[in-house]
Amino acid sequence: MIARRDPEATRKAILDAAEEVFLDRGVADATTSEIARMAGVTKSLIHHHFGSKDALWREVKLRRFREYGDAQRTMLEESEGPPGEQLLRDSMEMYFRFLQANPEMVRLLAWMYLEDDSDCGDLDRDLTELGVDRIRQSQTEGRFRDDIDPHHILLAFLALTQHWFHFRDPFLEDTGLVGPRSELDEQFLDTLLKIFFEGILPRGNA
Amino acid sequence: MIARRDPEATRKAILDAAEEVFLDRGVADATTSEIARMAGVTKSLIHHHFGSKDALWREVKLRRFREYGDAQRTMLEESEGPPGEQLLRDSMEMYFRFLQANPEMVRLLAWMYLEDDSDCGDLDRDLTELGVDRIRQSQTEGRFRDDIDPHHILLAFLALTQHWFHFRDPFLEDTGLVGPRSELDEQFLDTLLKIFFEGILPRGNA
DNA sequence: TCCTTAACTGGCCGGCCGGTCAATTATGCC
DNA sequence: GGCATAATTGACCGGCCGGCCAGTTAAGGA
Numbered sequence A, B: 001m002i003a004r005r006d007p008e009a010t011r012k013a014i015l016d017a018a019e020e021v022f023l024d025r026g027v028a029d030a031t032t033s034e035i036a037r038m039a040g041v042t043k044s045l046i047h048h049h050f051g052s053k054d055a056l057w058r059e060v061k062l063r064r065f066r067e068y069g070d071a072q073r074t075m076l077e078e079s080e081g082p083p084g085e086q087l088l089r090d091s092m093e094m095y096f097r098f099l100q101a102n103p104e105m106v107r108l109l110a111w112m113y114l115e116d117d118s119d120c121g122d123l124d125r126d127l128t129e130l131g132v133d134r135i136r137q138s139q140t141e142g143r144f145r146d147d148i149d150p151h152h153i154l155l156a157f158l159a160l161t162q163h164w165f166h167f168r169d170p171f172l173e174d175t176g177l178v179g180p181r182s183e184l185d186e187q188f189l190d191t192l193l194k195i196f197f198e199g200i201l202p203r204g205n206a
Numbered sequence C: 001t002c003c004t005t006a007a008c009t010g011g012c013c014g015g016c017c018g019g020t021c022a023a024t025t026a027t028g029c030c
Numbered sequence D: 001g002g003c004a005t006a007a008t009t010g011a012c013c014g015g016c017c018g019g020c021c022a023g024t025t026a027a028g029g030a
Helices: A007-025 A032-039 A043-050 A053-078 A085-101 A103-114 A121-140 A150-175 A181-198 B007-025 B032-039 B043-050 B053-078 B085-101 B103-114 B121-140 B150-175 B181-198
Strands: none
Touching: A007 A032, A007 A043, A007 A053, A007 A103, A032 A043, A032 A053, A043 A053, A053 A085, A053 A103, A053 A121, A085 A103, A085 A121, A085 A150, A085 A181, A103 A150, A103 B103, A103 B150, A121 A150, A121 B150, A150 A181, A150 B103, A150 B121, A150 B150, A150 B181, A181 B150, A181 B181, B007 B032, B007 B043, B007 B053, B007 B103, B032 B043, B032 B053, B043 B053, B053 B085, B053 B103, B053 B121, B085 B103, B085 B121, B085 B150, B085 B181, B103 B150, B121 B150, B150 B181
């Protein structure tokens, strides 16, 4: 039974609708009327619960980002033990899987970049630290080459994964590669790990 | 001396202003009045020369994309001879330099992705083909490992470079890395080449 | 020189958007 | 059962935006 008045559910409905519209068309192009219609509420109710369009956008971002941060943190902490090649391979695959399952996150990051957003800066900073520490540890243990700044390794890691989900579709159109998308994802994941860990030169002639 | 009427110059002024405003705030958030003001013309003149706001945005994209395509093509054709590691290293560096000198291109690509644009699909397709052919040739000559789809190599190449310019600034803030930006660019270029060609594992234990 | 063409202007309009407000109705606490 | 509180509604507003139009002025070929 649905309560006739359920503010918590209403907030959620609004946030869900807002996320969909905002991520699809951008904040500027989205209208509160449309969000209200999609959420099945009145426009005024949005202002009642969130104050303004911008504040609503902010809430949408924070919600997703918290979820994202939690997933990442769980990922890193779940996989305890000495970080080595296998662990980082697993982390990379887990990150890949996460974006695969949450394509909205990719669009969210893109929008935030374009409006150079800093609302979620703190959340992001912590995450970065965690990842960098892991990599640095691997370096001191001699498992990774230590002539590269660990921050750069992390950035490359994120770049390869995010970029795939960013440009996968137009890229596939351009190249004429065909097949079920999930299979193409697997193929790229394989490539990604090969390049990231081993590079594109044949082994044995370095 | 400026001619009192110079339609060509006017078109350019409008395009320049439009590019700045569009790339800065996005199409939806940009207003024709602002573009007109910045270009020093009347709003009506924009419609006279370009028809509509969307058509203007389209022209902006095409102009930049043609320039981008020309630069890329020149890059690839200028460096004739058998493609090998050094050539691809050079190509990669040239691409890095290009984005370094044209940060607008990075934002343009981001906007186009978010509104899943297809206006410049043809231009992009040709470019992709050229790059892929080069890589494939290197593979058949045994200079690159051939167990990776050349399309994926190209994507990784673009990912690492574009991502740096995408997220350089927020990334630097998060990590607390400091120094003149040009120097940080050099450092990352170094990293990028190392990772892309050799991977992050220490050599000799593959 | 004249006349067609096109560059250019200022004023205007319909429409929609974000936001407000006063009124109504359900909720939960005492 | 009342009563404060908050959820919810629909009507409404000022403002701005993209686009249009009627008119003016320069350019350039015949």
